[in-house]
Amino acid sequence: MVKINGDKLINTTIVVLCVFMLLCGIRFINNIKDSSFYYSQDADHYLWYISEGNYSELPYRMYQSKYNDNPSEDLRECIAVAKYYLNTSYYKMYEEVGNSAKAEEYLARMDENRRDIGDLSFTIAEINEELGVDVVNLLD
């Protein structure tokens, strides 16, 4: 019959419980963190959609992300592309229904976005083509 050393058993129990408690703590912290599911804005996220030509998804992705107070240069340009798509779609919408005041308002916003787009300026023509809008002459 094996004689169980009481002290060794207790010490082993303490070690096992410490590890168990640590695992419980990690699980608790992860559950708290995972309960918030909004993403922070990330330029690479936007650039993937831009590279695929999926401009229409940019506004939705922008609004589903937590606002970044201090965006990088790349992120600022990506957001400008998203806003350009959004504002161009509204410009077209108000143009078609004959609301020229609103159309002018969105045209001004498009101009502002165009200035912020920077190195992603190639997206302007693609967005205009996708939305069927010819604003080059209006903006220049």
Added chain:
Amino acid sequence: MKCIYCGSNLNIDDKFCSFCGKENVHAQQHRKDMEHYRNDYYRTKRVVFEKSGRTVSMIAKLSVIAGLVLVSLLLLIGAANSYKITDWIRRFEIKMDLDTHVRKLDRLEADRDFFGLTSYYETNELYYSQDLREYRAISYMSSDYLHIYDYTFRLLNHEKYTYTSPEELTEDISYYIESFYNRLEYNEYMPEQYSKIHMAAMEDLRMELETFIHVYLKAPKEDIETFKGLSPGKIQLIVERSVGYGED
């Protein structure tokens, strides 16, 4: 006591008899007895200390084990109820910045930046707060509009979105249109969400959405006017007919 050899009186401290010079056997025995008692005392004392030390050590270790079990249980219960804990934490954080949130939401609503309003409301998880409940309806309606906007452009460019069929997209659009009009109905159980200011914003939101549906989904205005009260299935038929999907 008396000397066993000469009978003279002796004290316990006398090692030898002062009269005959013989050893005081009583004192010798006394010293042996005292030595024995002293050794016994120290041995007993050591045993008591050892035993009580082991007992204290055992109690301390058992207390540590009990503490670890209790903390582990609390963490497990906490993990299982993490949403409730998060709820409490978020409410507290929102309450700390309540004025900022109210100012921001009022500004977004006044500017008719509906997408910005719903984004701010949802990404800051303001739905946890009872103090900001009045913005719930306009925020959720704006969220429906954002989904309609997103799915509409996916539908119009569906050749790029092979993972979702046009039928699924029109179904999703119809679902959000129905949800939008349901929320537009005045709810007497939530009067703060349907105050004059919010109703005016909702009306502008409705007009913007209907313009959007008319322009991009090509739905005639007379059909759009019937959306309120229609089921998602019927809305889907109208949408599909308007954009040219479904049966001819």
